[in-house]
Amino acid sequence: NAGVTQTPKFQVLKTGQSMTLQCAQDMNHNSMYWYRQDPGMGLRLIYYSASEGTTDKGEVPNGYNVSRLNKREFSLRLESAAPSQTSVYFCASRTGKTRDTQYFGPGTRLTVL
């Protein structure tokens, strides 16, 4: 099992460009998450999907959109990138049960110039 995979690993964008971050999990998990991590601020939830076909906003959704393509895949789109979106983005998945483990991908380091 690969666990949670993310592509790309690194990306540099210019202000106003768009891109999609891809995430896939092979653990048959129901719930998937997108976080961003900035220095000194821990991880902040952008969007989550409790099950296939559903998505909900997290703490910092502005400037992002998501798609739960199927049970395995959950993508994050930046329609018009801004320098404030420079961050490390993590995708995660979990079964959704109490005490279960949330598995994180390796992250995408995004720089917006």
Add this chain to the structure above:
Amino acid sequence: TQLLEQSPQFLSIQEGENLTVYCNSSSVFSSLQWYRQEPGEGPVLLVTVVTGGEVKKLKRLTFQFGDARKDSSLHITAAQTGDTGLYLCAGAENYGQNFVFGPGTRLSVLP
């Protein structure tokens, strides 16, 4: 919105020393998790605690959940260089699926 604070923000110690890091909030959590994150990687779950006063041990790591379920501590005995990393706590309110993360404690264990 819950606010989780972690202290200290940075900690540098010698191999073999003991240490404790803290996670505090004014909110009550139904469950609290501790993660360790190494550079260039995603966080890895260490433990989940759900009962007030609960103590969990993982080899040299001891986790405690406060009686009021508002705070938690992580104690490491005889630290090793392999313990170096960013330690994050994350709390869930009302048995929700989503966890709020603290800013982390960055630990360096020197040989």
